[in-house]
Amino acid sequence: MPLRKFERFLISQCKRLHCGLVAGLLLAAPLAHAVSRAAPPRATYANPVDIDYRYNYEQMNRGISYRTGADPAVVRFKGAYYLFQTLADGYWRSTDLVHWRFIQPDRWPFHSEVAPATLVADGKLFLMRASMRPQPLLFSTNPASGHWSFWTRWLPMVPKTTWPGKSILPGRLPSGPWDPGLFQDDDGKVYLYWGSSNVHPLYGIQMNLALDKASEGEGKRVTYPGDPVTLIKLHPAQHGWERFGRNHSNTTIAPYIEGAWMNKHGGHYYLQYAAPGTEYNVYATGVYTSDKPLGPFHYAPYNPIGYKPGGFVQGAGHGSSFEDVHGNWWNTGTSWIGTNWTFERRIGLYPAGFTADGQMWVNTRFGDFPHYMPEHKLKPGESTFTGWMLLSYRKQATASSQIADHPPSLATDENPRTFWVAAKNAPGQTLTVNLGGPRTVRAVQVNYADYKAGRYGDAPDIVTRFRLLGSVDGMHWHTLADLSKSRRGRADAYLPLKHAQTLRYIRYVHIHVGAKHLAIADLRVFGNETGPPPPAPVLVSARRLADTRDAEITWKPVPGAVGYNVRWGLAKGRLFETYQRFADKPTKLKLTSLNKGVRYVVAVEAFDERGVSTLSKTMVLEP
Structure with missing residues (x-):
């Protein structure tokens, strides 16, 4: 394909995938696609945020614990970001919002902070925890060191x-x-x-x-x-x-x-x-x-x-x-x-x-x-979405072992409340996902579940170690990521590949997890299948129900779609609300989050493993 024709093809695909920045770079530099091969990959992230969530023990009567995080307070202080959250015996620091390092304070008068508040004032970082009675107010001028002092003890x-x-x-x-x-x-x-x-x-x-x-x-x-x-x-x-x-x-x-x-x-x-x-x-x-x-x-x-x-x-x-x-x-x-x-x-x-x-x-x-992760000031409407689509949804999964009622198929259902559990938490256990054909793979996310965990606080063995392998034919395998020497726990390990790879099989090879059982909620694979994105769905109807806080949205199925995004807002250019729905569910959604007396505009888009469709026509939900 001639160079300029190839560039126009890439630009058209990027625009359809909402990758406007990439398209702009191609227009600005005739050889940008060649140069990008040598440039370092742009930093990416995926939710849940990949930090070493701490074990909590609220269910002491049942002997069950779990990793958890909630009520995040993020503040920028002296060139870094600090993340505080509920039920952690410390906090996290990052310089890029992608990589987070846990900090254990040297002076921590709390059993654990709950729903914390932060404030940057007078060159100090203040920290207050939720409480029903007088508690300390702390401050630090160097939170990276873990050192805190009392602004007031009570x-x-x-x-x-x-x-x-x-x-x-x-x-x-x-x-x-x-x-x-x-x-x-x-x-x-x-x-x-x-x-x-x-x-x-x-x-x-x-x-x-x-x-x-x-x-x-x-x-x-x-x-x-x-x-x-x-x-x-x-x-x-x-x-x-x-x-x-x-x-x-x-x-x-x-x-x-x-x-x-x-x-x-x-x-x-x-x-x-x-x-x-x-x-x-x-x-x-x-x-x-x-x-x-x-x-x-x-x-x-x-x-x-x-x-x-x-x-x-x-x-x-x-x-x-x-x-x-x-x-x-x-x-x-x-x-x-x-x-x-x-x-x-x-x-x-x-x-x-x-x-x-x-x-x-x-x-x-x-x-x-x-x-x-942006490296510049985003323009109005500029998207951070990579265009890497979900390749693992409902795909065939096999495992080296399992316990009853927790088969490997639960590791590809996009539900963190269902999970595969291995018969033993032992090195060498495997979970393999068949993508159904060759796909361009760009990232993998391993989301663990805490099945009868029985842990609390921190311990040297609460680390996550595994290897990710890839294969085209299911017989010859090579390493995609190696965390065999990891020193931290990663309940939701997000692993972007250094280079995109054409693969059909993704395999998790277990080494260690600091829990009683090896349980994986989902092994999520991201990338693209070759081909154009799906066509826009046909929006059939959008009507307010008798209770005007509710509305019913109906659209026609798109063949081959993995899912749909129902989007709504106050105007066609402000469809800021999204309800994601997978294609194995009915193409009818009852919205229950509307405000009485407010006029809305609604539309639907489809997505599959190749990309995202354009929006359907819009319809108005009158008050």
Whole structure:
């Protein structure tokens, strides 16, 4: 194929896969495709975030433990990013948002932090944990070293709050702050936001950290100049996404509001909150806006902003929003696992931002597929999606052994709550996936499950060691990745290949995992099959139901499709919401997350192993 014709072909494919940056590079440099072979590969990541999640032991009566992570607070401080989360005996540091190193603090007065809040002020990184009683407020000027000091050993109680275990008297608030959030405004004033309840709202108060009076001693470093202010509460009768239960289906339990986080952008304050409950696929982030840090706040009609009810990773509530070093916005969220315990969870990282007129958005489209980590300021609408498609869904899987009710077929069903379990947790056990034909493979993700784990805290043997092999014919194998000397645990190991390879078989060869059993929830393979992407689906109907918080979306099946993305938003150019649905499910979806009185636009796209279709025609969901 002549050079320019080959370039035009690649550009057309990249545009159809939403890889605009790659297409632009090809146009800018006639030999870019040749040069790229010698250039280092661009960094990619995939959710759940690949960190060494710590073992927790909430179910002591059953003797079961599990790796978990939730309520992530990410902050940029002195050239690095720091990740704090619930139920960890430390925190993580990264310089690129891809590779994270766990840091064990040398001074940690907590049994384990829960729903932590962070604040960068006066050249210090502050850390507060959720609590129902006075707790220390820590700070560090060098968190990379693990060294922390007390700003105050005991935070004074928020005015007008009640001690835990006491009845709430008239004019008093529940004890706290639970699920705290800290924010410093441009004028230097600091604010505390908090609350986690299906009865009480979120609260806020100005908090004086006496940054210019540190020499006066710990006892005088924290005061509250005013009284708490009631900020926001849930309205599930108006906001469909705030209803409790899986797919918002439980009407007997009042939903929870929690996870306050504040950002300021363009002179406006964005108070983020989580609802309706962390133990479901629809755990999401919403936002209220104001022109003052303590309100009054106004509900955003485009809520929820962080929402991921479908796919392998489900749930995107209770996290944090932050800017990276290039000026790109990100949102973190809590994802639902829920196998061993209701609150078994993971962490997700998603691109985020603001439109020119101030609408906040979080992009969870293909949020559990590989994405590029930006190395520059993204342009409006520029996608980070690699275009690497899922090659392993429902593919044939075989294993060296298994126990009853946990066959290898469960390792390709895109469900972290089902998993293959080997008969023995011993070196040499294998799990093999047949992709059904030669495919261009670019990355593999190994997601472990904790089946009757029985571990707690940290130990030298809680490491993940294995090898990944690839083959074209199932007889001749070569190494794709070798973690035989790994020194850390990787519950969700994401392994991009250095070079794309044509393969039909992917094999996991076990060496060690620090658990009682070898259990793998999914062996996920990403890349592409040769050929054009699927055609756009035909959108048949989109109609609001009698309860206008709900709508029914129907489309025609696309032959060969792996799945579909139902996308909706306030306008055709703002389809920021996504519900991913696999093709072995009906091509009809009941959306239950709509706001009453809001007009929506909806469309559907199909995807397969070759790429993503263009969007269907759009339809309007009138209020």
